[in-house]
Amino acid sequence: xxxxxxxxxxxxTGIPSAENFxxxxxxxxxxxxxxxxxxxxxxxxxPYMRGRMxxxxxxxxxxxxxxxxxGGAIGEVLESKNSEFPVGTKxxxxxxxxxxxxSNGNGLTALPVTPLPDQSFLGIMGMPxxxxxxxxxxxxxLKPTDTVFISAASGAVGSVACQIAKMHGCTVVGSTSxxxxxxxxxxLGVDVVINYKKESNLIEALAKAxxxxxxxxxxxxxxxxxxxxxxxxxDYGRIAVCGMISQYNATEPQPGPTxxxxxxxxxxxxxxxxxFDHWAHYGEFAQQMGQWISEGKIKWEETVYEGLAEAPxxxxxxxEGKNKGKMLVKL
Amino acid sequence: xxxxxxxxxxxxTGIPSAENFxxxxxxxxxxxxxxxxxxxxxxxxxPYMRGRMxxxxxxxxxxxxxxxxxGGAIGEVLESKNSEFPVGTKxxxxxxxxxxxxSNGNGLTALPVTPLPDQSFLGIMGMPxxxxxxxxxxxxxLKPTDTVFISAASGAVGSVACQIAKMHGCTVVGSTSxxxxxxxxxxLGVDVVINYKKESNLIEALAKAxxxxxxxxxxxxxxxxxxxxxxxxxDYGRIAVCGMISQYNATEPQPGPTxxxxxxxxxxxxxxxxxFDHWAHYGEFAQQMGQWISEGKIKWEETVYEGLAEAPxxxxxxxEGKNKGKMLVKL
Numbered sequence: 001x002x003x004x005x006x007x008x009x010x011x012x013t014g015i016p017s018a019e020n021f022x023x024x025x026x027x028x029x030x031x032x033x034x035x036x037x038x039x040x041x042x043x044x045x046x047p048y049m050r051g052r053m054x055x056x057x058x059x060x061x062x063x064x065x066x067x068x069x070x071g072g073a074i075g076e077v078l079e080s081k082n083s084e085f086p087v088g089t090k091x092x093x094x095x096x097x098x099x100x101x102x103s104n105g106n107g108l109t110a111l112p113v114t115p116l117p118d119q120s121f122l123g124i125m126g127m128p129x130x131x132x133x134x135x136x137x138x139x140x141x142l143k144p145t146d147t148v149f150i151s152a153a154s155g156a157v158g159s160v161a162c163q164i165a166k167m168h169g170c171t172v173v174g175s176t177s178x179x180x181x182x183x184x185x186x187x188l189g190v191d192v193v194i195n196y197k198k199e200s201n202l203i204e205a206l207a208k209a210x211x212x213x214x215x216x217x218x219x220x221x222x223x224x225x226x227x228x229x230x231x232x233x234x235d236y237g238r239i240a241v242c243g244m245i246s247q248y249n250a251t252e253p254q255p256g257p258t259x260x261x262x263x264x265x266x267x268x269x270x271x272x273x274x275x276f277d278h279w280a281h282y283g284e285f286a287q288q289m290g291q292w293i294s295e296g297k298i299k300w301e302e303t304v305y306e307g308l309a310e311a312p313x314x315x316x317x318x319x320e321g322k323n324k325g326k327m328l329v330k331l
Numbered sequence: 332x333x334x335x336x337x338x339x340x341x342x343x344t345g346i347p348s349a350e351n352f353x354x355x356x357x358x359x360x361x362x363x364x365x366x367x368x369x370x371x372x373x374x375x376x377x378p379y380m381r382g383r384m385x386x387x388x389x390x391x392x393x394x395x396x397x398x399x400x401x402g403g404a405i406g407e408v409l410e411s412k413n414s415e416f417p418v419g420t421k422x423x424x425x426x427x428x429x430x431x432x433x434s435n436g437n438g439l440t441a442l443p444v445t446p447l448p449d450q451s452f453l454g455i456m457g458m459p460x461x462x463x464x465x466x467x468x469x470x471x472x473l474k475p476t477d478t479v480f481i482s483a484a485s486g487a488v489g490s491v492a493c494q495i496a497k498m499h500g501c502t503v504v505g506s507t508s509x510x511x512x513x514x515x516x517x518x519l520g521v522d523v524v525i526n527y528k529k530e531s532n533l534i535e536a537l538a539k540a541x542x543x544x545x546x547x548x549x550x551x552x553x554x555x556x557x558x559x560x561x562x563x564x565x566d567y568g569r570i571a572v573c574g575m576i577s578q579y580n581a582t583e584p585q586p587g588p589t590x591x592x593x594x595x596x597x598x599x600x601x602x603x604x605x606x607f608d609h610w611a612h613y614g615e616f617a618q619q620m621g622q623w624i625s626e627g628k629i630k631w632e633e634t635v636y637e638g639l640a641e642a643p644x645x646x647x648x649x650x651e652g653k654n655k656g657k658m659l660v661k662l
Contacts, residue, residue, distance in 0.1 A: 244595065258584030263603035264573070264575065267604055267605055269600070269601070270602070
């Protein structure tokens with residue numbers, strides 16, 4: 001059958017542009033025994049994908065020029081010769097950026113039967129939600145008495161991290177990039193929100209937002225945000241390094257913070273993490289998150305682009321601050 | 332009685348110079364009940380003291396202008412009205428930079444009776460030795476299979492860290508600043524030694540020295556050394572941040588490494604530490620180090636300046652690479 005897919009046509013320099021991508025036709029053969037044909041319903045775009053667009057060794061292989069991109073997606077089984085995934089099964093995979101795909105079941109997960117919308121398994125119940133939970137509890141060892149600073153606080157990960165930390169009893173300071181994102185975060189209960197685009201001195205802004213100092217920094221941004229956090233950390237503070245989105249599109253090496261000696265002076269712990277390393281704990285996360293959702297204790301936002309052809313724009317929008325909460329493409 | 336002391340006369344800008352210090356006269360009263368009069372025999376100069384010369388909040392109070400500096404010292408009790416420290420007792424204190432002092436016993440530790448030279452309790456058996464041991468075992472959780480990179484490897488801390496790591500079974504790469512220090516480190520069993528002053532690209536030099544990658548980085552230097560380590564760390568590597576001597580005399584803020592995203596990509600753990608926080612474990616360290624010394628398994632170097640008046644030059648020499656092993660002043 002004929003399908004559509006988004007291919008990487010060239011490696012971006014700086015912020016990716018539409019010219020780096022192409023909507024292409026492809027064909028799929030008939031399915032064989034043990035295989036399923038899946039039609040994608042939703043796909044995820046995430047900042048980490050920018051790294052895969054570079055040709056370098058990393059924790060995950062680079063995308064190849066002239067081939068379809070990959071990423072989290074929710075689909076529905078259209079044809080099945082695999083008894084584990086009968087027709088109609090909703091499945092989670094890494095086969096996004098295409099209309100349909102064939103799978104032998106490896107890497108497919110059937111969605112559990114819940115009242116939750118399918119696409120929540122790409123967001124609050126999926127990788128971004130699990131990332132927030134992992135960073136706070138498994139990396140930063142969050143305590144109820146902590147003051148927590150979360151950058152990119154209105155994003156898919158940050159907005160969940162903010163709410164988890166509030167439920168845990170913490171004081172939460174978030175940074176974001178626009179007044180309506182500030183309003184969103186305040187509505188989620190964040191104690192103090194910084195619109196960093198309006199601040200000329202982020203170190204001072206953070207000192208004012210958290211005069212008691214920061215115990216845990218959930219790092220999504222890098223650069224000046226990391227410098228401001230280091231300047232305002234309390235002794236024995238913990239920094240969970242989830243992302244550094246300010247660095248991903250840099251065309252020249254970006255100098256790091258000038259105040260790394262704070263690591264010593266304040267005896268800080270810093271740990272980078274990749275959520276996939278922690279996936280054995282997904283059940284624990286999902287049980288907890290499902291309960292919070294069923295109790296109405298947590299909210300989530302989605303920003304949805306319509307149609308596979310819009311996937312590159314959705315992805316590019318991540319670096320222009322166009323998403324509140326999870327950025328999704330509805331196929 | 333009349334005594335001599337070294338006072339801080341002005342706060343240094345950049346590398347400290349002789350003009351920042353003055354040899355001054357002072358007087359001590361007669362000792363009271365419970366007090367002892369101590370004559371210093373040896374004093375320590377250490378890079379961390381540079382931080383105390385700045386007027387800023389830190390883990391230890393800044394030195395005051397017009398007052399004597401402080402630091403580790405070994406002395407002998409000359410007069411005593413304290414039965415815990417009879418005349419002739421050798422004592423360890425933080426009352427360096429002066430010829431004599433009076434103490435009520437707080438902060439004094441009698442040296443244990445050992446065949447070791449007194450001044451070893453300012454070096455291998457003291458703060459620098461304990462720092463090496465703490466960084467490797469308590470912070471970096473050293474394993475025998477680790478490849479360890481140690482910067483400032485020929486210094487008081489680094490030269491001990493190199494030998495401990497070798498005894499533990501590790502492969503050790505050290506960096507230092509001159510050919511005779513390279514020779515010293517090779518004589519101590521360090522597997523590969525980099526003279527960083529002869530390398531135009533430290534990232535490549537380290538990659539060549541440790542093609543298998545670095546599991547543990549013992550950070551004493553900062554700047555380009557940290558950048559090179561980050562570029563060459565293996566996944567899940569650990570960085571024990573002990574010092575950043577390249578930053579201490581900076582008159583302008585020094586940009587940090589450009590490759591901090593390696594924290595995420597490689598899932599690294601970084602932890603800054605101050606040895607004083609770990610002093611409850613001194614007994615454990617001293618037992619182990621004493622055994623290594625008695626078995627002839629560990630060596631140490633001393634660089635000795637003679638006379639209290641030479642203490643500023645000894646201190647300044649730390650930043651000019653003038654010491655092999657522990658820098659000491661013999662009073």
